[in-house]
Amino acid sequence: xxxxxxxxxxxxxxxxxxxxxxxxxxxxxxxxxxxxxxxxxxxxxxxxxxxxxxxxxxxxxxxxxxxxxxxxxxxxxxxxxxxxxxxxxxxxxxxxxxxxxxxxxxxxxxxxxxxxxxxxxxxxxxxxxxxxxxxxxxxxxxxxxxxxxxxxxxxxxxxxxxxxxxxxxxxxxxxxxxxxxxxxxxxxxxxxxxxxxxxxxxxxxxxxxxxxxxxxxxxxxxxxxxxxxxxxxxxxxxxxxxxxxxxxxxxxxxxxxxxxxxxxxxxxxxxxxxxxxxxxxxxxxxxxxxxxxxxxxxxxxxxxxxxxxxxxxxxxxxxxxxxxxxxxxxxxxxxxxxxxxxxxxxxxxxxxxxxxxxxxxxxxxxxxxxxxxxxxxxxxxxxxxxxxxxxxxxxxxxxxxxxxxxxxxxxxxxxxxxxxxxxxxxxxxxxxxxxxxxxxxxxxxxxxxxxxxxxxxxxxxxxxxxxxxxxxxxxxxxxxxxxxxxxxxxxxxxxxxxxxxxxxxxxxxxxxxxxxxxxxxxxxxxxxxxxxxxxxxxxxxxxxxxxxxxxxxxxxxxxxxxxxxxxxxxxxxxxxxxxxxxxxxxxxxxxxxxxxxxxxxxxxxxxxxxxxxxxxxxxxxxxxxxxxx
Amino acid sequence: xxxxxxxxxxxxxxxxxxxxxxxxxxxxxxxxxxxxxxxxxxxxxxxxxxxxxxxxxxxxxxxxxxxxxxxxxxxxxxxxxxxxxxxxxxxxxxxxxxxxxxxxxxxxxxxxxxxxxxxxxxxxxxxxxxxxxxxxxxxxxxxxxxxxxxxxxxxxxxxxxxxxxxxxxxxxxxxxxxxxxxxxxxxxxxxxxxxxxxxxxxxxxxxxxxxxxxxxxxxxxxxxxxxxxxxxxx
Numbered sequence: 001x002x003x004x005x006x007x008x009x010x011x012x013x014x015x016x017x018x019x020x021x022x023x024x025x026x027x028x029x030x031x032x033x034x035x036x037x038x039x040x041x042x043x044x045x046x047x048x049x050x051x052x053x054x055x056x057x058x059x060x061x062x063x064x065x066x067x068x069x070x071x072x073x074x075x076x077x078x079x080x081x082x083x084x085x086x087x088x089x090x091x092x093x094x095x096x097x098x099x100x101x102x103x104x105x106x107x108x109x110x111x112x113x114x115x116x117x118x119x120x121x122x123x124x125x126x127x128x129x130x131x132x133x134x135x136x137x138x139x140x141x142x143x144x145x146x147x148x149x150x151x152x153x154x155x156x157x158x159x160x161x162x163x164x165x166x167x168x169x170x171x172x173x174x175x176x177x178x179x180x181x182x183x184x185x186x187x188x189x190x191x192x193x194x195x196x197x198x199x200x201x202x203x204x205x206x207x208x209x210x211x212x213x214x215x216x217x218x219x220x221x222x223x224x225x226x227x228x229x230x231x232x233x234x235x236x237x238x239x240x241x242x243x244x245x246x247x248x249x250x251x252x253x254x255x256x257x258x259x260x261x262x263x264x265x266x267x268x269x270x271x272x273x274x275x276x277x278x279x280x281x282x283x284x285x286x287x288x289x290x291x292x293x294x295x296x297x298x299x300x301x302x303x304x305x306x307x308x309x310x311x312x313x314x315x316x317x318x319x320x321x322x323x324x325x326x327x328x329x330x331x332x333x334x335x336x337x338x339x340x341x342x343x344x345x346x347x348x349x350x351x352x353x354x355x356x357x358x359x360x361x362x363x364x365x366x367x368x369x370x371x372x373x374x375x376x377x378x379x380x381x382x383x384x385x386x387x388x389x390x391x392x393x394x395x396x397x398x399x400x401x402x403x404x405x406x407x408x409x410x411x412x413x414x415x416x417x418x419x420x421x422x423x424x425x426x427x428x429x430x431x432x433x434x435x436x437x438x439x440x441x442x443x444x445x446x447x448x449x450x451x452x453x454x455x456x457x458x459x460x461x462x463x464x465x466x467x468x469x470x471x472x473x474x475x476x477x478x479x480x481x482x483x484x485x486x487x488x489x490x491x492x493x494x495x496x497x498x499x500x501x502x503x504x505x506x507x508x509x510x511x512x513x514x515x516x517x518x519x520x521x522x523x524x525x526x527x528x529x530x531x532x533x534x535x536x537x538x539x540x541x542x543x544x545x546x547x548x549x550x551x552x553x554x555x556x557x558x559x560x561x562x563x564x565x566x567x568x569x570x571x572x573x574x575x576x577x578x579x580x581x582x583x584x585x586x587x588x589x590x591x592x593x594x595x596x597x598x599x600x601x602x603x604x605x606x607x608x609x610x611x612x613x614x615x616x617x618x619x620x621x622x623x624x625x626x627x628x629x
Numbered sequence: 630x631x632x633x634x635x636x637x638x639x640x641x642x643x644x645x646x647x648x649x650x651x652x653x654x655x656x657x658x659x660x661x662x663x664x665x666x667x668x669x670x671x672x673x674x675x676x677x678x679x680x681x682x683x684x685x686x687x688x689x690x691x692x693x694x695x696x697x698x699x700x701x702x703x704x705x706x707x708x709x710x711x712x713x714x715x716x717x718x719x720x721x722x723x724x725x726x727x728x729x730x731x732x733x734x735x736x737x738x739x740x741x742x743x744x745x746x747x748x749x750x751x752x753x754x755x756x757x758x759x760x761x762x763x764x765x766x767x768x769x770x771x772x773x774x775x776x777x778x779x780x781x782x783x784x785x786x787x788x789x790x791x792x793x794x795x796x797x798x799x800x801x802x803x804x805x806x807x808x809x810x811x812x813x814x815x816x817x818x819x820x821x822x823x824x825x826x827x828x829x830x831x832x833x834x835x836x837x838x839x840x841x842x843x844x845x846x847x848x849x850x851x852x853x854x855x856x857x858x859x860x861x862x863x
Contacts, residue, residue: 088678088803088804089678229848230719230720230848230850541850545802546801546802546803547802547803547808548802548803548804548805548808599803600802600803602678602802602803604850605720605850606718606720614690614691614692614693615690617691618689618690618691618692627719627720628718628719628720628721628850629718
């Protein structure tokens with residue numbers, strides 16, 4: 001009887017508990033944030049936007065060292081990468097991207113932020129402008145790689161009717177995508193802050209810099225597209241009509257001028273250090289009051305957002321970890337830096353009669369050149385983190401024979417001596433020995449001089465600069481040149497050149513296409529521009545034509561933009577050992593083709609625009625293929 | 630107990646072994662091969678740089694099978710029996726494809742039942758004929774006749790003629806040890822084009838090289854070549 005009472009009580013208890021079902025079951029989740037929570041709080045919105053910023057797409061970035069140094073501007077001193085110098089071309093799918101998930105997330109952000117009603121107008125406008133900037137930036141990345149793509153500016157919704165074909169959109173014209181980018185910037189620029197100190201969020205400077213670059217790209221595709229008539233699609237998905245070139249160049253020039261004239265904030269060329277090479281490399285690691293950087297991807301130590309670019313590429317000898325030295329800038333690039341009298345010349349390894357030139361100091365052969373050379377490339381005999389890089393290939397004896405070793409800093413006994421001594425640099429170069437300076441050079445640009453940057457447990461917080469002031473000047477120079485204003489072009493170009501120690505100004509008659517192409521290659525080396533520049537000028541298939549290079553070819557026509565560069569070359573310093581001669585202890589240099597370089601790169605017409613995958617075309621048959629694939 | 634665990638293992642092994650052959654398809658076994666020809670003469674190209682595509686319609690998702698063409702103009706593919714559409718991607722090869730009629734344009738329909746040999750006729754811009762090579766003192770001399778095949782509105786000029794030599798039988802712009810070029814504008818007589826190239830020091834030494842002549846046509850990516858010839862020079 002007692003038991004029955006107990007059961008009754010329990011049932012009663014259960015029922016009375018159950019009365020609060022609604023409250024019990026309908027709770028706020030603790031593991032996700034709801035739309036109402038996010039869209040009423042600017043700080044929450046900023047973190048959503050932060051995710052979108054983090055997904056910004058860069059072709060070349062410090063997060064992936066190979067992408068910064070492709071196309072034989074460097075040899076890759078890592079055993080697993082040699083295959084890239086042994087093949088003869090690029091896959092049609094290389095460089096392809098198609099992340100419409102990212103575009104959808106941005107479109108959803110814009111839709112929801114527009115609907116949010118608890119924000120003040122200024123904050124909301126800024127968020128919306130930033131999202132539209134990110135979307136335009138991704139469409140810019142898409143159009144550079146794939147040509148015209150479907151322009152989706154609203155989040156697409158499937159109605160579960162069983163037929164998703166209404167969601168299929170055809171590719172827009174290439175020019176329409178560029179027009180979209182330019183128009184978006186015009187519409188959002190008034191809503192963004194004018195603040196040169198803000199580097200990692202969109203500012204007026206950042207969007208104008210993007211507009212200037214995009215308009216310049218579109219202009220050059222319009223102008224130079226006619227030289228490769230087979231890289232055109234009839235519907236305009238690839239290729240821009242030539243009559244649009246002037247309009248695009250005008251826009252590129254006016255956007256650049258707004259920045260140059262200070263309307264977007266106090267941007268200027270970085271000029272803080274007396275040593276011009278040190279000054280140039282500081283642009284990339286000096287994050288304090290840097291007036292040159294316009295828009296960057298920033299990193300921060302101990303925050304989880306750091307990168308290992310310095311670990312991958314630091315000089316190997318004495319490095320903080322047992323690795324480094326991967327990017328070895330090629331002689332092709334090194335010799336293209338001008339002499340201080342504005343002329344181009346190969347490095348003088350030999351006299352006109354063919355004998356070696358003897359140099360007292362190992363750095364002498366690089367004297368009187370563009371200061372950007374030593375700012376971009378770590379030359380033999382220069383210093384990093386207080387240590388001189390030890391790059392030399394061996395001893396050359398009086399009879400011309402070589403004594404060298406096959407290990408870093410190997411020791412041997414020289415003839416006439418009794419003790420063993422070092423016969424090759426601790427940084428190489430040793431042919432086929434990974435992480436040594438196999439080309440005779442290491443990279444300097446973007447290397448972080450701070451102690452600890454080369455440790456895997458610490459890494460580096462050096463930023464990656466997406467837009468900087470000197471590129472804006474060069475954009476303006478190129479646009480002005482193409483618009484028939486060489487004097488204006490010379491003014492802008494000379495500013496960039498003077499900062500590099502090339503103080504003798506170029507006259508307007510000296511401004512040519514080759515000059516402009518060279519200036520961009522030298523100033524913007526290893527920043528991801530070289531690839532897109534070659535593509536938009538339609539010279540990639542000439543520079544990378546699949547033919548091999550002989551040492552004789554290498555040193556000719558250095559000033560030409562279309563000079564073949566299908567294989568990276570090396571320059572090896574040797575020390576003379578000849579106690580009876582006045583040349584004892586001096587340096588000679590030899591041009592070397594590394595044994596790992598056996599292929600010659602061929603950039604085909606089908607490489608100008610990356611392949612759109614068959615899976616994408618199967619899902620959306622309205623997408624047409626890129627030409628020549 | 631122990632016995633039953635063993636027997637379980639054995640039973641499992643039996644299942645796994647059996648499934649190995651159960652879910653495998655029969656391998657493709659139809660040989661499809663032939664040559665790319667102009668009126669029966671094979672078109673010599675650079676190895677692995679010219680290809681055509683085979684599409685097999687009727688399946689849900691489409692993806693082409695790429696078939697590469699060898700230096701001598703041969704191709705071969707091992708395929709499943711079926712109906713295929715064959716076409717050259719636009720701009721591929723130093724030739725134009727023959728238009729069959731206005732509906733199918735240049736697409737060939739192939740009904741593959743068992744092995745099949747087929748020569749594919751194309752219209753090259755130029756043909757290299759009568760190539761002859763002779764050895765000299767550390768040099769190779771070559772001559773050939775270049776015939777312009779396409780002479781209508783689609784005709785294209787010669788950008789350059791190149792003589793390549795290599796250590797191995799693969800000879801092209803990408804694979805060579807020495808090259809000589811003549812610009813198209815410098816050629817006066819197409820029926821007698823002469824080139825000479827010096828043989829560089831080869832390490833390790835060998836007493837032969839392979840040579841061939843190629844024609845680069847303006848605005849066309851792939852070159853057309855003469856057949857490769859081995860030259861014994863010592």
